[in-house]
Amino acid sequence: MITAERKNFDEIRRMTDGAQKLLVVGCNTCVAVCLTGGEKEAEILASQLRLARKQDGIGGSVETVTVLRQCENEYLDSISEQVQKADLVLSTACSIGPQGLVFRYPTKAVVPAMNTNMMGYVKEHHVWTEYCVACGFCIIAFTGGICPIARCAKTLLNGPCGGSQGGRCEISPDVPCAWQEIYDRLAALGQLDMLKRILGPKKWNASNSGGPRTMKMEGFKP
Amino acid sequence: MIAGSNLEKVLASGAFAVTAELGPPKSADPQVIIDKANILKGNADAVNITDNQTAIARMSSMAAARLTIEQGLEPIMQMTCRDRNRLAMQADILGAAALGIRNLLCLTGDHQSFGNHPESLGVFDLDSITLIRMVKDMRDAPQFQCGEEITFAPKLFIGAAANPYADPFPFRAMRLAKKVDAGIDFCQTQIIYNLDKFEEFMRQCRELGVTERCKILAGVAPLKGAGMARYMKNRVAGMDVPDEIVERLSKAEDAQDEGIDICVEVIKRVREIEGVAGVHIMAVEWESAVPEILRRAGLKPGSSNQGEQPGGHIT
Ligand code: SF4
Ligand code: SF4
Numbered sequence: 026m027i028t029a030e031r032k033n034f035d036e037i038r039r040m041t042d043g044a045q046k047l048l049v050v051g052c053n054t055c056v057a058v059c060l061t062g063g064e065k066e067a068e069i070l071a072s073q074l075r076l077a078r079k080q081d082g083i084g085g086s087v088e089t090v091t092v093l094r095q096c097e098n099e100y101l102d103s104i105s106e107q108v109q110k111a112d113l114v115l116s117t118a119c120s121i122g123p124q125g126l127v128f129r130y131p132t133k134a135v136v137p138a139m140n141t142n143m144m145g146y147v148k149e150h151h152v153w154t155e156y157c158v159a160c161g162f163c164i165i166a167f168t169g170g171i172c173p174i175a176r177c178a179k180t181l182l183n184g185p186c187g188g189s190q191g192g193r194c195e196i197s198p199d200v201p202c203a204w205q206e207i208y209d210r211l212a213a214l215g216q217l218d219m220l221k222r223i224l225g226p227k228k229w230n231a232s233n234s235g236g237p238r239t240m241k242m243e244g245f246k247p
Numbered sequence: 248m249i250a251g252s253n254l255e256k257v258l259a260s261g262a263f264a265v266t267a268e269l270g271p272p273k274s275a276d277p278q279v280i281i282d283k284a285n286i287l288k289g290n291a292d293a294v295n296i297t298d299n300q301t302a303i304a305r306m307s308s309m310a311a312a313r314l315t316i317e318q319g320l321e322p323i324m325q326m327t328c329r330d331r332n333r334l335a336m337q338a339d340i341l342g343a344a345a346l347g348i349r350n351l352l353c354l355t356g357d358h359q360s361f362g363n364h365p366e367s368l369g370v371f372d373l374d375s376i377t378l379i380r381m382v383k384d385m386r387d388a389p390q391f392q393c394g395e396e397i398t399f400a401p402k403l404f405i406g407a408a409a410n411p412y413a414d415p416f417p418f419r420a421m422r423l424a425k426k427v428d429a430g431i432d433f434c435q436t437q438i439i440y441n442l443d444k445f446e447e448f449m450r451q452c453r454e455l456g457v458t459e460r461c462k463i464l465a466g467v468a469p470l471k472g473a474g475m476a477r478y479m480k481n482r483v484a485g486m487d488v489p490d491e492i493v494e495r496l497s498k499a500e501d502a503q504d505e506g507i508d509i510c511v512e513v514i515k516r517v518r519e520i521e522g523v524a525g526v527h528i529m530a531v532e533w534e535s536a537v538p539e540i541l542r543r544a545g546l547k548p549g550s551s552n553q554g555e556q557p558g559g560h561i562t
Pocket of ligand 1: 156157158159160161162163164165172173174175
């Protein structure tokens with residue numbers, strides 16, 4: 026799941042204070058699950074903004090509307106009327122949301138209320154951990170199904186660095202060492218020999234070094 | 248001879264090699280290098296020129312290595328994967344070889360969060376092992392990482408680091424074996440205080456055949472006092488400082504002198520271990536301690552070509 030957190034309120038204020046008609050657009054998928062940008066959170070943010078703007082003597086209006094998914098045109102189309110009336114759109118979706126709005130409504134100013142974090146695995150209730158950075162060339166078959174690209178602070182391919190201690194990463198005792206986990210798992214599977222082979226330089230051109238990626242289902246007719 | 252460096256000659260002769268560390272300054276002042284080189288000259292077969300050590304921006308290791316050559320001292324240029332991608336690294340490798348640098352130590356590098364630019368982008372395009380393989384291919388194939396031919400190969404004696412005190416311990420010798428497979432000629436270890444663990448590490452290395460294929464230099468360092476010992480024990484990633492050492496230093500009348508003594512004892516003990524080909528003395532910002540350590544340890548750098556300009560001709 027994509028996880029995103031709300032930006033701090035002052036930053037949102039600075040982005041939106043100039044707008045007379047502000048529209049807060051919520052998204053009811055990933056950000057609703059992480060309780061940061063769904064319908065309820067969009068409404069709470071709108072009330073906070075109304076209150077703050079009133080205190081500062083800023084007139085105008087703050088409306089809200091929520092769609093099921095901001096990453097799809099059909100849903101964005103359904104709020105055309107509200108968007109047209111606004112002079113600034115504030116999106117509480119992951120950063121695909123505001124960019125989708127920009128694409129769909131090219132003449133509208135759109136700003137994000139969120140910081141998009143990562144793709145996360147639900148470690149426990151309301152705790153997400155980054156397990157993949159979508160590098161576009163998956164190598165976890167060689168690493169016991171644990172991703173060193175996302176989970177090792179140095180994206181190492183051939184074993185733990187010299188800073189791995191007591192199962193913790195050198196960057197912080199709060200961070201597990203991905204390579205310790207890989208080692209333990211391969212040991213448990215009786216596959217430690219896997220670690221003897223040298224994994225060659227990573228191909229990064231399939232990730233954010235190769236320009237924006239597009240995925241197309243060949244042969245699919247809408 | 249693979250690269251013809253002084254270090255390579257000393258190690259090939261079977262002499263017990265001595266290397267030391269020379270940290271470039273956080274400034275553009277060449278005099279700092281000149282002064283440190285003059286302290287270390289005659290006291291080391293080659294000196295490591297660190298590369299933005301602990302992720303702190305400093306004078307480049309290539310420039311400092313060249314300045315060191317000009318002082319008549321042989322550098323081991325360090326290169327970390329943290330700050331540049333494979334294009335920049337290959338450019339620096341060719342440049343270093345052209346400047347007469349003959350030893351290259353390949354490292355992954357400390358994470359950028361430790362240094363003075365914690366918000367920087369860590370590159371880590373390669374890891375130390377893929378870097379080693381790339382340098383070996385540049386030297387021996389000779390070809391770039393992409394497979395394209397190199398018309399004039401960089402002749403470099405390739406080194407790496409090994410840390411017997413990091414985890415998982417059973418993988419440490421195996422990881423060094425991977426570095427040997429990738430192409431290193433020598434390695435320098437993390438600073439050794441816990442000798443029992445180091446002995447076990449060396450036993451595993453011998454078992455894996457590592458000591459026959461790679462010259463291992465044991466890392467040692469003088470501690471300046473109990474405070475420094477405690478700091479290294481608790482705050483430096485991958486360090487193992489036993490309590491007795493901390494205690495000895497806290498009880499000592501002259502802690503610096505005791506620190507040198509401890510370092511000398513470690514040198515004497517590692518010398519006895521089969522497969523240890525030399526020592527690497529890391530007296531960071533205490534380079535002046537090196538001559539005294541050598542004197543007390545009864546060591547003379549095994550330089551086979553003293554007086555000759557190290558690094559050879561610039562072509
Ligand atoms: S290797 Fe790449 S695709 Fe596979 S889990 Fe890691 S980041 Fe994701
Ligand atoms: S300690 Fe482990 S997770 Fe952290 S950088 Fe080193 S190998 Fe990667």
